[in-house]
Amino acid sequence: MTDTVIEISCQKLVELVTEYLEDALPPGERARFEAHIVPCDGCRNYLEQIRTTIELTGQLTPEQLDPAAEAALLGAFRQWHSR
Amino acid sequence: MEQSAQLEELQLVQALRAGDERVFEQLVRMYQGTLLRVAQMYVSSRAVAEEVVQETWLAVLNGIDRFEGRSSLKTWIFRILANRAKTRAQREGRTIPFSALGDGDSEPAVEPDRFDRGHWASLPADWPEARLLGDETLHVIDGAIESLPATQRAVITLRDVQGWSAEEVRNALDLSETNQRVLLHRARSKVRGALEEYLAEDV
Numbered sequence: 001m002t003d004t005v006i007e008i009s010c011q012k013l014v015e016l017v018t019e020y021l022e023d024a025l026p027p028g029e030r031a032r033f034e035a036h037i038v039p040c041d042g043c044r045n046y047l048e049q050i051r052t053t054i055e056l057t058g059q060l061t062p063e064q065l066d067p068a069a070e071a072a073l074l075g076a077f078r079q080w081h082s083r
Numbered sequence: 084m085e086q087s088a089q090l091e092e093l094q095l096v097q098a099l100r101a102g103d104e105r106v107f108e109q110l111v112r113m114y115q116g117t118l119l120r121v122a123q124m125y126v127s128s129r130a131v132a133e134e135v136v137q138e139t140w141l142a143v144l145n146g147i148d149r150f151e152g153r154s155s156l157k158t159w160i161f162r163i164l165a166n167r168a169k170t171r172a173q174r175e176g177r178t179i180p181f182s183a184l185g186d187g188d189s190e191p192a193v194e195p196d197r198f199d200r201g202h203w204a205s206l207p208a209d210w211p212e213a214r215l216l217g218d219e220t221l222h223v224i225d226g227a228i229e230s231l232p233a234t235q236r237a238v239i240t241l242r243d244v245q246g247w248s249a250e251e252v253r254n255a256l257d258l259s260e261t262n263q264r265v266l267l268h269r270a271r272s273k274v275r276g277a278l279e280e281y282l283a284e285d286v
Contacts (some may be wrong), residue, residue: 009201014192034286042203049207055274057224057243062116073140080144081102
């Protein structure tokens with residue numbers, strides 16, 4: 001990779017979003033990313049939507065066992081404990 | 084691990100060893116869904132994945148006396164799962180899908196036709212707050228995650244549903260740094276896409 005200042009296109013930026021959020025972009029690339037975002041409404045909005053997506057995903061509750069399977073597992077637990 | 088978390092975990096392990104059923108129940112509720120998603124990365128069907136998870140819990144109980152706390156309890160449980168699932172996959176004659184990245188190297192985060200010479204041709208529309216906060220939105224996200232390829236589904240579940248760190252996910256799933264990130268990227272991009280589609284529908 002060279003240090004020449006090449007603008008990132010919007011199409012390229014959307015592919016860098018995760019690396020950006022994971023703080024995994026090399027400094028030069030990060031600077032270009034941020035320089036792009038400031039004037040670009042579309043990409044700013046896109047980044048915001050990804051952040052919203054992550055936040056909402058965090059509100060999901062992981063799937064639970066159905067009561068029968070849970071009862072079976074607890075039965076196994078009791079058996080294990082009384083061994 | 085933080086010291087307080089370490090202490091908490093030690094208490095958890097001791098309670099398990101002492102046969103505290105409520106602690107076991109709590110653990111099962113906390114990890115069952117995620118274990119299932121991870122198991123599904125390796126084995127062919129949901130039913131087999133459920134069996135693997137069931138076996139994992141029994142192995143956790145049988146091994147808890149030997150758990151030394153060198154890794155976190157969570158990491159230890161997921162390692163047991165991965166080992167069992169891999170064994171099962173081998174028996175099924177399945178290859179373990181971590182070259183799975185190769186199955187779609189050209190999966191773009193956003194459809195190419197949204198761009199014109201690299202720039203947005205159709206901008207991401209603002210999302211209507213009221214609808215975004217509605218109950219249905221979480222169902223849409225859940226559905227989108229459910230329909231992801233198994234490895235992407237496991238990664239986004241661990242990272243964004245369970246809130247694990249990248250490093251924890253890499254260790255649990257035996258992924259390189261890059262693969263973990265690429266899988267997460269694809270998963271998040273698709274979930275965003277599903278939300279966008281849902282929010283653009285006429286109500």
